[in-house]
Amino acid sequence: MTNPVLSIDNLQTHFFTRAGVVKAVDNISLSVNAGEILGLVGESGSGKSITGFSILGLVDEPGRIVGGSIKLSGEELIGKPEAALRRIRGGRASMIFQDPMMTLNPVLRIETQMIEAIRAHEKVPRREAWQRARDGLAQVGIPSPEERLKCYPHELSGGMRQRVAIAIAFLNRPEFIVADEPTTALDVTIQSQILAEAQKLCRENRTAMIWITHDLSVVAGLADTIAVMYAGRIVENGPAEAVLRSPRHPYTSGLIKSVPGEHLVGQRLFQIPGMTPSLLKLGEACAFKERCAYQDDACSAAPPISMEGGRACRCFHPLRADTAAQSGGAAKESAP
Amino acid sequence: MTAILDVQNVSKTFVTPLDLAEKLANLMGATNREIRVQATSDVSLTIDKGEVLGLVGESGCGKSTLGRTVAGIHQASQGEIVWKGKKLSAMNAREKRAYVLAVQMIFQDPFSSLNPRRRIAQAVGEAPVAHGLISRKEQDDYAVEMLTRVGLDPSLRDRYPHQFSGGQRQRVGIARALAVNPEFLVCDESIAALDVSVQAQIINLFIDLREELDLTYMFISHDLSVVRHISDRVAIMYLGRVVELAPTRELFANPLHPYSAALLSEAPDLRSGKRSFHPISGEVPSPLNPPSGCHFHPRCPHSTDLCRTERPVLRQVAPGRQTACHLHAT
Helix, strand or coil, X not given: CCCCCEEEEEEEEEXXXXXXXXXXXXXXXXXXXXXXXXXXXXXXXXXXXXXXXXXXXXXXXXXXXXXXXEEEXXXXXXXXXXXXXXXXXXXXXXXXXXXXXHCCCCCCXXXXXXXXXXXXXXXXXXXXXXXXXXXXXXHCCCCCHHHHHCCCHHHCCHHHHHHHHHHHHHCCCCCEEEEECCCCCCXXXXXXXXXXXXXXXXXXXXXXXEEEECCHHHHHHHCCEEEEEEXXXXXXXXXXXXXXXXXXXXXXXXXXXXXXXCCCCCCCCCCCCCCCCCHHHCCCCCCCHHHCCCCCHHHHCCCCEEEECCEEEECCCXXXXXXXXXXXXCCCCCCC | CCEEEEEEEEEEEEEECCCHHHHHHHHCCCCCCCEEEEEEEEEEEEEECCCEEEEECCCCCCHHHHHHHHCCCCCCCEEEEEECCEEHHHCCHHHHHHHHHHEEEECCCHHHHCCCCCCHHHHHHHHHHHCCCCCHHHHHHHHHHHHHHCCCCHHXXXXXXXXXXXXXXXXXXXXXXXXXXXXXXXXXXXXXXXXXXXXXXXXXXXXXXXXXXXXXXXXXXXXXXHHHHHCCEEEEEECCEEEEEXXXXXXXXXXXXXXXXXXXXXXXXXXXXXXCCCCXXXXXXXXXXXXXXCCCHHHCCCCCHHHHHCCCCCEEXXXXXEECCHHXXX
16 A cells, blocks of 8 residues: 555544534544545535645634644644645645635736746746646646636636636646535536546646535546545545445435436435534534434444445444345435 | 427527717717627427426526526517417416416525515515415415425424525425416526435425426426436527427437537436546637527537538427437438
8 A cells, every 4th residue: 555645534623613612524534545536525514625624724713623633645734834834735735616716816817826826836937937837727628828828817717717726726736636616616518627637637647636525426427435524524435436336324325315317217306304413513423313214322322433345434334235225225214 | 288388489688788988989980789698599399287398508508598588587589488378478467467476486596586584484475465365364374384385394484584504495485486376387496506415305395296286397407417307308408599309218318419418428427437528628608609500519529511600490300309400400
């Protein structure tokens, strides 16, 4: 085994609000190898974006990383001074946001922003930085990059802007990138183009990537490994194909079954009963307990993490391949 | 089955007129033109009673404009909407009111379509009282009945929209549309903003309501897997035109138009496994200045000279299947 580019151990990011402590990220562990894409899947409020922000040290008050470790190529990031983090951000590690206008400054030309991003990390002449910026745009499939460099962000379409944001993220050949739902706002054909570019760049540059999304079908085609988050914890983690084909956690199984597929067209879909719990009221117990068909008295304690064949699952009653295959086997069916 | 709604050659053009300064400049010899966007162009389709028609396309293709035209929010620039055999333009005031009540719309974001200062029982009960369907005394009971129908706890009726989760708010939006006893629902991206598990709940609600109330739907969405699940027939739009219209099963088995084929192959699929993406190149051109001939020709792998010059018309190529493509002209 090679050493992972990014390894997270027992990360805890909590928000100290007036209503109480919100454990947005509660004891999660992950690792990503060079050239690999990890799909971090979860619904809104599951803590997937906060995990991404935590890695780059972007968590703001009232949030704080209260425990754990985040190592980039073996180097601890938590507790690093702000100046050191700034050198890492945009250089060795970078981030792609859902809205490219979070990356781009609306009043500066694309070339100004890209050249600045290069020269902030490396002493290179302007001319050379400009060439690298141009090559970067060409790499993400932008036609006539010289002209595009002179544009302001508002002169580009949404898909083009997202490509520019991706080009900027890859500019300094980072070891690691967090992509936070970068295709959610885009159309199907444009999404597919962006996925293709991201996949190609990761492979060519051996960049490790975490792709955050709520859409299981996006990571199905993209990711090598999948981690599923629920209420601040990772409930299941493993190779993408295995997780999607035979999910072991009842929540993962329920999610997969609630996606419309080619079978059972026109019939009612499987639905997970209930709602995501409030993060304020979570105790040690399994957060999915109230919505789960397999819950019993044991579930009031903290569920153990079982490892099997490179897959982790946080559950007292992990599903076997045969039970998961049964229809309706994962969680109780409910009428709305 | 008879057509409940017939859309006949409907076009909708949005015009931004010249302002005073531009008009003056024109008098002095400048050539400012008013900005025209043809949002939908010559769209014809029919929807049968009890049917679900899926309307699919990327942003700017005119699917929402078509939905709004059908719901009576926009007026068609050209063409006719025919409701139960009667032209909209030939209806008297009473018939028109009945039409507007019978066709209801459910929006993507119930947060922006619900008044944040009104309790949901008021939001749901207001329209039926205003239209004389029920008396004011019955309003509260009626709202409770509607909320129960969409699976909301009636004890929540005195809450405000912000006190609900996204899925619950969407249920309120549905309850409000159902309150005036509609026959036809236009769902404009009604589940796009919801989480996966909540999406399934709302789709199930739509399926149940269709059976209970004998509803007809126009289901607008960009999500192919959802459209495939819920629709009987699908219309695919590109830059204001319908490029393909087919029964769902046949469309997904064998798309005829190159754009439909590209859309279907690019839609992410849970069961695909890790794969390479082979996207079609290019982007949707601006509707302000659409390409000549077939709008899709700059991105189409099969385009010919004919495609560049002549607009293909939507024509029947097999029973129940229509496509607008020169490849299938023979």
